[in-house]
Amino acid sequence: MRGDLIVMIQDRQQAPFPTAPAAPRDYVCTEMYTIQAGDTLYSISQRYNVPVSLLMQVNNIANPYCLKIGQRICIPRIEAAQNDNSCSGFFHTIAPGDTPYLLAKRYGVSLEAILEANPSMNPYNLMIGAQICIPGTRPESAPMTPSPPTPSPVPQAPAPMSIPTPPPMPAPTPTPVPAPSHTIPSPSSIQSGSEEPECQGTLYTVMEGDTLYMIAKKHEISLNALMEANPSLDPYNLEIGMKLCIPQRSESSSPAPSATHEENHEREDFYYVRVGDNMDKICSRFRVLPRNLMKANPNLTVMDYSTPGTKVCIPSR
Numbered sequence: 001m002r003g004d005l006i007v008m009i010q011d012r013q014q015a016p017f018p019t020a021p022a023a024p025r026d027y028v029c030t031e032m033y034t035i036q037a038g039d040t041l042y043s044i045s046q047r048y049n050v051p052v053s054l055l056m057q058v059n060n061i062a063n064p065y066c067l068k069i070g071q072r073i074c075i076p077r078i079e080a081a082q083n084d085n086s087c088s089g090f091f092h093t094i095a096p097g098d099t100p101y102l103l104a105k106r107y108g109v110s111l112e113a114i115l116e117a118n119p120s121m122n123p124y125n126l127m128i129g130a131q132i133c134i135p136g137t138r139p140e141s142a143p144m145t146p147s148p149p150t151p152s153p154v155p156q157a158p159a160p161m162s163i164p165t166p167p168p169m170p171a172p173t174p175t176p177v178p179a180p181s182h183t184i185p186s187p188s189s190i191q192s193g194s195e196e197p198e199c200q201g202t203l204y205t206v207m208e209g210d211t212l213y214m215i216a217k218k219h220e221i222s223l224n225a226l227m228e229a230n231p232s233l234d235p236y237n238l239e240i241g242m243k244l245c246i247p248q249r250s251e252s253s254s255p256a257p258s259a260t261h262e263e264n265h266e267r268e269d270f271y272y273v274r275v276g277d278n279m280d281k282i283c284s285r286f287r288v289l290p291r292n293l294m295k296a297n298p299n300l301t302v303m304d305y306s307t308p309g310t311k312v313c314i315p316s317r
Helices: 002-014 041-048 052-059 100-107 111-117 187-191 212-218 223-229 259-263 279-286 290-296
Strands: 027-034 072-078 089-093 131-135 201-205 243-247 267-272 311-315
Touching: 027 041, 041 052, 041 072, 052 072, 100 111, 100 131, 111 131, 212 223, 223 243, 279 290, 279 311, 290 311
Parallel strands: none
Antiparallel strands: 027 072, 089 131, 201 243, 267 311
């Protein structure tokens, strides 16, 4: 690794420094510039638009990377470039986009000939409006200044062909539908009307939170019997204030008391589950134990104590 570093240092020391391509012609020092901290020949050449090689040739600078602070150098100006007789050819005015390579191809001369005819020109920083010498004779077909390319005409699209419009078809005359001879009243209009339905039993007014299942359990009738007594009822569209017919219970349809009901002498009354109730709340309200409540209601599950309208037997304490 150390040997490779020594070889690289030796190669860099042996590398040649940039030199001017040719000795300048007649020149004058327009300014004596004093080297300051951070200056390089490249920054000075950019500031005064003078090639680095010309600065080195005029000031006899052999190492452009070893400038000293306080050193005074000459900023040259080539006088021959200002004299029309010094150009063995013709002058070209720099336009936007011009480069020495493009000018050499345009006028049919070599790039080296243009650089030799303009020793003070910076080929990487052409100034728009400046004049440079083009050696040789001006070609007759060569333009004085580049003209912008003429845009080629855009072919116009052919006009769309007109499609003949078909004649409008006469609209068929709709056949009138005979109106029904009688109207079928909606269930809500029958149940919520002022006229009470014919009922062989009792009328019940629907309240908030009621369902058919709750109403059937509350009156100890089957759901089918409740729907048969109200044939025009929509079971999924109960309205508050609607009148429902509660049919009378027959002795055959009433549930027979079970043996458990007959043997249990501790029951006092019944309670209908309300919204928000559960087994714990009912036991706390009536001060009974859960096991006694479940023993008095063997047909009920835990979820039934949370279903509004469920009839619960409350045993005595």
